[in-house]
Amino acid sequence: MLKIPNLVYSTFLLFISNFIVRIIGFLYKIFLSKKIGAGGLGIFHIIFHFLMLCVSITTTGIPVALNSLISKEKSLNNKHNMNVLFISTLYLSFFISIFISMFVSLNSKFISLKLLHSSNCQIFxxxxxxAISLITISNILRSYYYGLKKVEIPAIGQILEQVSRILFVIFIFSYIKKTAFYPLIPLIGLSIGEITNILFITINLIKEPNLKNNYVISLKDFYMGIIKISKIAFPITFNRVFTVVIQSISSILIPSRLVLSGLKYANAMKIYGTITGMVFPFLFLPFTVTSALVVNLIPSISQEIPKKNYKLINQKIFFSIFLTSFIGLSGSLIYMFFGEKICYLVYNNILAGKYLKLISISCFFTVLNHTLSGILHAIEKEYRATINNIIGLLIQLLCIYFLIPIKTINIYGFIYGFISSNIIIFILHSITLFKAQKRWV
Structure with a gap:
């Protein structure tokens, strides 16, 4: 019999919390746009993206590694190792984040000059x-509970974080009347929200039976914990950093290559903005479900690896791939047949609908690749998953460079490259998984 009730329950619970957070966040963005205006919103997003870049090192591979390792040790009922992994990871991430925070603070004037073209805006x-350290700690605490498969606590924590942040911003806005400081308020609100989340999870940690009330570990245990975490975290972090670099290069390259195809730069930016700002939000909408699945899938499979329970692992893999395939295929078919109507209804833009209809097939492969990547991380094939992803991204970059300048292709070169990239990654991930499963038989 298929034993997946906890996986289904956890995935559904995280999906609900993610959905609530997204709805609240959407309404919050509308409020901010009206309150601080386009200029203030521009400053906020520039600083926010810089913040995300800073925390990418500590909030990408390390939490995923902790999630996986905690679930393995829990399956063996090894509370000592669970404690060592959690405490060593918490210390490591905290010190890295403190270093980044200090670097940002000491160079705030220079960073302000580069990002906002004004040294007087360093207060932002x-x-x-x-927030750099707070977001890092928050992610580690959430990943610990994901590893224990107690998703209720981080799910509630995320909602509390969002609500407390918004209430703080609204409250401060009622007292601050100087519009020049308006972008500063939601930026400070980020830290307030994370503090609320950390306090909530910490209160629950005090009562957590799997955690020893001992936050001091030996240097030997600390070293071994860091080695275990780094082994998994490094390829995931490298993959994320490489992806960000490729995306940054693509965002710079696409408009300039479109100009070579005969378009004016203003039109090139408009077309690129149509795809990234209108088409992609729909394309990645199914990730609301699959991201919740992957977060629970990694510990769910990882805990069975030490016990060599390959039959149950295969059942969970089949279930997750089946669910993801259904979601991805549904999205692809909806966008293929109704993409133009959807974009016209939402954006009053027929061109966006044409692009969405053409790129719709990639919806199936993007969500499936996300799940396959999570499976490969869970079965300790993270290095292979990283290589597969890099190959796919390089192919996408080659299509952008060589196909877009062709007059008869232009922006479709990016679309073809995006589709080809995802299909190739899917094939490589599938081969890697198939080879791993053959060894279990």
Whole structure:
């Protein structure tokens, strides 16, 4: 019999919390746009993206590694190792984040000059320095509970984080009347929300039976914990950093290559903005479900690896691939047949609908690749998953460079490259998984 009730329950619970957070966040963005205006919103997003870049090192591979390792040790009922992994990871991430925070603070004037073209705006940079460490700690605490498969606590914590942040911003806005400081308020609100989340999870940690009330570990245990975490975290972090670099290069390259195809730069930016700002949000909408699945899938499979329970592992893999395939295929078919109507209804833009209809097939492969990547991480094939992803991204970059300048292809070169990239990654991930499963038989 298929034993997946906890996987289904956890995935559904995280999906609900993610959905609530997204709805609240959407309404919050509408409120901010009206309150601080387009200029203030521009400053906020520039600083926010810089913040995300800063925390990408500590919030990408390390939490995923902790999630996987905690679930393995829990399956063996090894509370000592669970404690060592959690504490060593918490210390490591905290010190890295403190270093990044100090670097940002000490260079806030220079960063402000580069990002906002004004050294007088360094207060905006300084306002996010605490958030770097707070977001890092928050992610580690959530990953610990994901590893224990107790998703209720991080799910509630995320909702509390969002609500407390918004309430703080609304409250401060009622007292601050100087519009020049308006972008500063939501930036500080990021830290307030994370503090609320950390406090909530910490209160629950005190009562957590799997955690020893001992936050001091030996240097030997600390070293071994860091080695275990780094082995998994490094390829995932490298994959994320490489992806961000490729995306940054693509965002710079696409408009300039479109100009070579005969378009004016203003039209090139408009077309690129149509795809990234209108088409992609729909394309990645199914990730609301699959991201919740992957977060629970990694510990669910990882805990069976030490016990060599390959039959149950295969059942969970089949279930997750089946669910993801259904979601991805549904999305692809909806966008293929109704993409133009959807974009016209939402954006009043027929061109966006044509692009969405053409790129719709990639919806199936993108969500499936996300799940396959999570499976490969769970079965300790993270290095292979990283290589597969890099190959796919390089192919996408080659299509952008060589196909877009062709007059008869232009922006479709990017679309073809995006589709080809995802299909190739899917094939490589599938081969890697198939080879791993053959060894279990």
């Amino acid at each position: 940079i300084l306002s996010i320095a605490p």
